[in-house]
Amino acid sequence: MKAATVAQLKKELKFKSQEETMQLCLRLARFKKENKELLTYLLFESDSEEGYIETVKEEVDVMFSDININSYFYIKKSVRKILRTIKKYIRYSGNKATEVELLLYFCEKLKSFRPSINRNTTLKNLYNRQLEYINKKIPLLHEDLQHDYGVILQQLNH
Structure with a gap:
């Protein structure tokens, strides 16, 4: 069909x-679980985008705390899973500001993660790709948000 x-x-x-x-x-x-999640977002959470962002951030925090740090193999798998989850939530929202904020939060968490991502090329490349993606998305936002997110992006680049 x-x-x-x-x-x-x-x-x-x-x-x-x-x-x-x-x-x-x-x-x-x-x-499908995704259909149910999207319907939940549209019916209950789309009214308060800030609340939605905070809920997603809390889930990301939990996912980062659950990462098995015994080997970079497990760290990479977990980080990719977290990024997939964030992208799914971004699709539900469809809001550009939400997208940038959640990806910046992901990058902040990844940068402060221990053991350092700088010791692993794959993780470092994933981090840099997200920064480049965010850099392309920021000009599409309102001027005030461009400045605020630009400052955060500059901090993450150093």
Whole structure:
């Protein structure tokens, strides 16, 4: 079965009643964890972006504290998992400022992580790629945010 385009889905949803649309959403939420997480964000957390960011930061803190530091192999796997999780939450939000703030937080945590990421080329490259990505995203934000995030980025570059 070939999936319909978003435009086709939008047209078809116009013909559904409110009750039918709700049933479709609930059915969608049962099939994938990500669908349920997105629906949770849209219904409960999209009103307070600051609260959402704090919740994600707390989860990132827990994930960093759970990293097995016995070898760089486990550290790399865990760091990549944390970054995947952050990117997923960024997709839910769709807000550029949220994206930059969460990625800056990730980089801060990674830079202060012990054992140092400077002893591992892969981790250092991952860190540098995120800094470059953030640097490209900052000009798309409001001027005040550009300055604030630019200062943080400068601190992370040194």
